[in-house]
Amino acid sequence: MISSQEIGAAGACFHKPLAECLDVAVNEVFPNIKKTQLKILDAGAGTGPIGIELLKLGYTDIHALDISQEMLNIAKEKGVPYRRFICCPLTEKKIDELETGEFDALISAGTLIKANVRPEALVEMIRIVKTGGLVCFSLRYNEVDDYQPKMTELEEAGIWEKLSGKKIPYYNREDMPSYGFGFVMAIRTYEASYKKYFPDTYEKIGKDSTHDEVRQLYDEWAVKYDEQIGAAGAAFHKPLSDYMNSFVKESFPNTPKDQLKILDAGAGTGPIGIELDKLGYTCVHALDISEEMLNVARQKGVPYKRFICTALTEKRVCEVETGEFDIVIAAGALIMANVRPEALVEIVRMVKKGGLVCFSLRYNEVDHYEPKMTELEKEGIWEKLGSKKIPYFNQEDMPSYAYGFTYKVLKK
Secondary structure, eight states, X not given: OOXXXXXXXXXXOOHHHHHHHHHHHHHHHOTTSOGGGOEEEXXXXXXXXXXXXXXHTTOOEEEEEESOHHHHHHHHHHTOOOSEEEEOOOSSSOOTTSOTTOEEEEEESSOOOTXXXXXXXXXXXXXXXXXXXXXXXXXXXXXHHHHHHHHHHHHHTXXXXXXXXXXXXXXXXXXXXXXXXXXXXXXXXXXXXXXXXXXXXXXXXXXXXXXXHHHHHHHHHHHHHHHHHHHTTBOOHHHHHHHHHHHHHHHSTTSXXXXXXXXXXXXXXXXXHHHHHHTTOOOEEEEESOHHHHHHHHHXXXXXXXXXXXXXXXXXXXXXXXXXXXXXXXXXXXXXXXOOTTHHHHHHHHEEEEEEEEEEEETXXXXXXXXXXXXXHHTTSEEEEEEEEEEOBOSTTSOOEEEEEEEEEOOO
16 A cells, blocks of 8 residues: 555645646536535545645535545544545445435545546446536546546436546656546536426426325326427337336246236326337236326327326235236336335235336436345345346437336245
């Protein structure tokens, strides 16, 4: 492990320039928020040089994360005023001590080198920064190519956008690299886009909304739903249907498609029903919280066998027998404002042993559902057959992808 004395003897000089890169971006992104009110994570804090530079710039709510407790101990001994010291590696795995969207900004100076932190860790770094926040990091000049594919992937997916990328001093000794690169990325917020495409609904419900509030909103939205979701470029119904279909032959090798009983959970106006009909599934039933949404599906002639109007929660849906369906599919329904993670238990109840559960999740909501998904797997209730990125919206100002998941039910 390189000590603070060794890094100093090598002439390290990238901490101050990188801190200044972040400071410039902060003034642009948070013009009306005092620096003392911004919560910042120093990822790969080591002995605290970035903490010292940020303090000089007026930031006071700084937290330290590092893989080495001894490095953090030195930072403590030096009196670097971190609010919290977290000893944990920075990888692609979720850091349990840190909440999703906990920080306004994250800075990582000299940490992203392939021997220490792999490119996949960028995803976890993004998770712990709030939407609209900043991720600032340095890269060695000869390692940019190692991280660029993941950086580009995240940018093309609309998860973040580059605010700046510039050369910064790295070492001031002649026998050491003289420069690296400093990057500042902004975590994308789609709030304005959602308001543009869904002006009557976007701000009316949230994760604390009651089922009656959700029902009322969708009842009122029903007549405009297809028009607005189409204008936003919704593109996830066919890919999720195709993804479900890819597991059917293996799971039901001796059952024709038209004999498989499927529940479209959160059916809305019927886009999944239409796609499943194209694929040859004819025994499809619809469940939705909104009678008006289901009425639109009826008027369109979506060939559902049954229309069930009820909320999808952790409570038993009386209209559905245990193990009644071969498959449950839920496209765009599992969002925290509509269906909580606890409802996965009720979804599983509806599916027979050996049957399938297929659903989509927004890229920024996977963390909300993953604990329950993992719990059910550990308890042997279901097993994951697969997960993959699927297209979400095809408008440039909307999220471009979501995740599709398929599970096999193992026991009731």
